[in-house]
Amino acid sequence: MTHDSNATLAARARAVMPGGVSHDLRFRAPHPIYFARAKGAEKWDVEGKRYIDFKLGAASQILGHAHPEVAEAVSRQMFEMPYTGDCHPLEIEWAEWLCRLFPSAERVRFTGSGTESTMLALRLGRAQSGRDKVLRIDGHFHGWHDLLLKGSKPGANTPPSLGIPQAIADLTVVAPPDVEAIAGILAEDPRIGTVFVEVSGANYGSVPLPDGFLPAIRALTEDMGHVLVFDEVITGLRWSPGGRQARDGVVPDLTTLAKIVTGGLPGGAVVGKAEIMELLSPANQRDGLAPPVSHKGTFNAAPMVAAGAVKAMEILSTGEVQAHADEMAARLRDGFNKVFARHGIGALAYGDSSTCHLYFGGTSIEGLDAATIRRTPPVLVKGLRDALLDRGVDFMSFTSCVTGLPHTPDLIDEAVAIFDDAIAALIRDGVLQ
Incomplete structure (x- = not known):
């Protein structure tokens, strides 16, 4: 296992890969996070920091990492x-x-x-x-x-x-x-x-x-x-x-x-x-x-x-895993919506099956189109992404995440508490009103 920091690895990567990444969406300023280990719904970066993972391998690991x-x-x-x-x-x-x-x-x-x-x-x-x-x-x-x-x-x-x-x-x-x-x-x-x-x-x-x-x-x-x-x-x-x-x-x-x-x-x-x-x-x-x-x-x-x-x-094939993942996603969406309500934010967590999406343009997705989602202010996109990663939660993107078999009610509730803290910080800093 490497003992390099995220910043050191990024410098090495930029010398040998365009932008230092092998996928457009893995790029992050000032540098990506480099992960060394993953198990279930958790993963750890090269510096030993733990993250609750709602990316799950770009939605591929519904059974969790290293099942x-x-x-x-x-x-x-x-x-x-x-x-x-x-x-x-x-x-x-x-x-x-x-x-x-x-x-x-x-x-x-x-x-x-x-x-x-x-x-x-x-x-x-x-x-x-x-x-x-x-x-x-x-x-x-x-x-x-x-x-x-x-x-x-x-x-x-x-x-x-x-x-x-x-x-x-x-x-x-x-x-x-x-x-x-x-x-x-x-x-x-x-x-x-x-x-x-x-x-x-x-x-x-x-x-x-x-x-x-x-x-x-x-x-x-x-x-x-x-x-x-x-x-x-x-x-x-x-x-x-x-x-x-x-x-x-x-x-x-x-x-x-x-x-x-x-x-x-x-x-x-x-x-x-x-x-x-x-x-x-x-x-x-x-x-x-x-x-x-x-x-x-x-x-x-x-x-x-x-x-x-x-x-x-x-x-x-039994459907039991999917039913559990759906239940955990519903718990996550409900928790996020309670956070929005508590802070008076006009936003919505929604989704089908075992997904959770965030919309910061109101409390209804009636008539929502893809272009509207894309118009979320860049400062909010980066602010929430960074705030969650800093606190140890990784989404699939700024607005979306997925759940799977290894997500437990305790992990969901921990993630909601972290989300609450991140939203409060964005409000305090004037990023979110």
Whole structure:
């Protein structure tokens, strides 16, 4: 274990990595915090400071850090066969679990990440529909690749990155989460063949979808002949053992998965209708191509990942973990709202399933859109983030966090007390009024 301080490690990192980080959202001024150990819902930085973790590995660790059964399964597989690049029994068992749990899963193809899953799902949607353009919802997130990045920054009809060709961006159509508006767009543009939806609403539910949106978009795409893709990278195995689609009874054509579905390890999957998924089969041929849709990836269904994922499927399939996580999130939201009321702050903690989001623009999210969330003053964004980290609480972002199996009522109540102290400090310093 390193004995360097956070500041010393940051200086070393800046000398070898752009900005000193390996992910945009890990950047923090004056420097990031470097973590050395994590267990359950707690983690410790290199200086020995403890944090209550509501990030949980970017929502991937619903079972908590270093869950003993998952860790044991991965460790055992490391000694038996870590990776050979071959087929292996565990990938079949893992795929069978997904087919049992997710209503849309008639066939499964594993990928290297959630981003790769959305890339593959779009390729399949284009192949099935025979049309190049894709419609996605404003503010929803489907990974960092060129093909769906446009529209991820709410209210902007351009990609939030340099390096994306205009010809690629032109193939993506951004629409509001309004079924009537989407119907009009689809009717006017016959080149659109695929529709993507983050089923929680933008950014795992910080902007919830309108009531009835999912069944309505399912009916619309069926009527008009479009391939419907549900992005359940975060909701899969969090909203229920079969994701939001199982909880709400709405079945898409394809579903993209990662995070919890991989046991919190690197990887992802696309599941969906056999008719579409069989386009990936090397045993099939179309237009002289076998397989018609090409997909590769060195670490797809890597044995160590599959071992951890299968053990996670066993634990999560009962729904008991999700029920506990939901209960802890409700306790957290209730505690935060009591803090706001006690301090006379016009803000709201809200969320579905095991999530908690914060809105500082009033006490109702009626009519809330993703662009409004983004307009939170930067001084408040940084102030609350820093105040919580200084006191030992880590959120997934300034406005959002998740809960999991290892969160206990005592940890939740401790976090609420810390939040109360942080809010009081922001009021005292004039950051929050």
